[in-house]
Amino acid sequence: MLENKIGMIFGVANKRSIAWACASACAEHGARQAFTYQGDRLKENVEKLAGELTDSLVVPCDVTDQSEVDAAFAAVNDKYGRLDYLIHSIAFAPREALEGEFVTTTRDAFRTALEISAFSLTQVSLAAAPLMKDGGSIVTMSYYGAEKVVQNYNVMGVAKAALEASTRYLAADLGKQNIRVNAISAGPINTLSARGVKNMGSLLGYVGEKSPLKRNVTAAEVGNTALFLVSDLASGITGETIYVDCGYNIMGI
Numbered sequence: 001m002l003e004n005k006i007g008m009i010f011g012v013a014n015k016r017s018i019a020w021a022c023a024s025a026c027a028e029h030g031a032r033q034a035f036t037y038q039g040d041r042l043k044e045n046v047e048k049l050a051g052e053l054t055d056s057l058v059v060p061c062d063v064t065d066q067s068e069v070d071a072a073f074a075a076v077n078d079k080y081g082r083l084d085y086l087i088h089s090i091a092f093a094p095r096e097a098l099e100g101e102f103v104t105t106t107r108d109a110f111r112t113a114l115e116i117s118a119f120s121l122t123q124v125s126l127a128a129a130p131l132m133k134d135g136g137s138i139v140t141m142s143y144y145g146a147e148k149v150v151q152n153y154n155v156m157g158v159a160k161a162a163l164e165a166s167t168r169y170l171a172a173d174l175g176k177q178n179i180r181v182n183a184i185s186a187g188p189i190n191t192l193s194a195r196g197v198k199n200m201g202s203l204l205g206y207v208g209e210k211s212p213l214k215r216n217v218t219a220a221e222v223g224n225t226a227l228f229l230v231s232d233l234a235s236g237i238t239g240e241t242i243y244v245d246c247g248y249n250i251m252g253i
């Protein structure tokens with residue numbers, strides 16, 4: 001499905017990362033991919049994982065440093081000369097902002113969370129567009145806390161709301177270049193980031209019980225949806241937030 005396609009993956013921290021599930025699904029369907037990592041602490045992990053795939057590239061990219069973003073896209077252009085899809089699977093908020101009451105969110109925590117978790121989608125979309133010479137697909141990861149209050153998710157919920165709105169504005173801007181932009185709203189999954197949200201364990205239990213499918217979603221299921229969205233099968237879909245949450249979001253009382 002993705003033979004001759006080049007992807008760029010932001011947000012692999014380890015093998016449990018949603019980004020890695022997305023990359024694995026796309027690689028199985030023939031894609032070649034570049035991976036970015038944030039900081040030296042993740043370099044070895046990402047190099048090892050990417051090394052399992054054919055003709056991959058690994059480049060540093062902390063999105064708070066514009067020169068790293070520019071260098072990462074330049075490296076992709078040098079190696080592949082093009083880009084067909086991008087998966088944005090990064091988020092961050094200071095730990096203390098992910099517990100207690102939202103009303104105590106500091107200016108710094110707000111700024112950091114919104115910059116890394118929401119603005120970065122616009123930042124990488126602008127850089128990706130010139131490389132997407134035959135059109136392209138950009139996919140980001142959101143969560144239900146964007147639209148409903150989820151205890152402890154706090155400023156990250158606000159960042160995800162901004163991310164989903166950004167998805168629509170970017171889709172409107174980039175549609176004329178045949179670049180599609182969509183978000184996946186994934187159910188809770190036990191990853192490194194998820195462990196930063198206080199009481200994640202009980203959230204997983206609650207959602208698993210209440211969702212129509214009576215279980216939690218897997219990273220592989222999110223990966224398969226990303227594969228669909230970056231493939232030509234989704235050629236008519238842009239600006240959407242697609243739920244991959246075992247149906248949790250449809251439930252009322």
Ligand code: 0WD
Nearest residue numbers: 013017018038062063089090091141143188189191192193
């Ligand atoms: O339940 C979950 N796990 C859900 C996650 C449910 C719904 C959505 N999501 C979202 C997250 O909010 C995030 O946007 O999915 C995305 C991926 O999250 P993940 O796979 O759960 O988490 P993880 O494996 O930790 O990857 C996120 C990575 C970072 O890892 P750590 O844990 O080291 O912060 O985002 C990257 C980093 O690799 N990241 C950055 N990348 C570039 N520049 C930056 C940065 N400044 N900060 C964090």
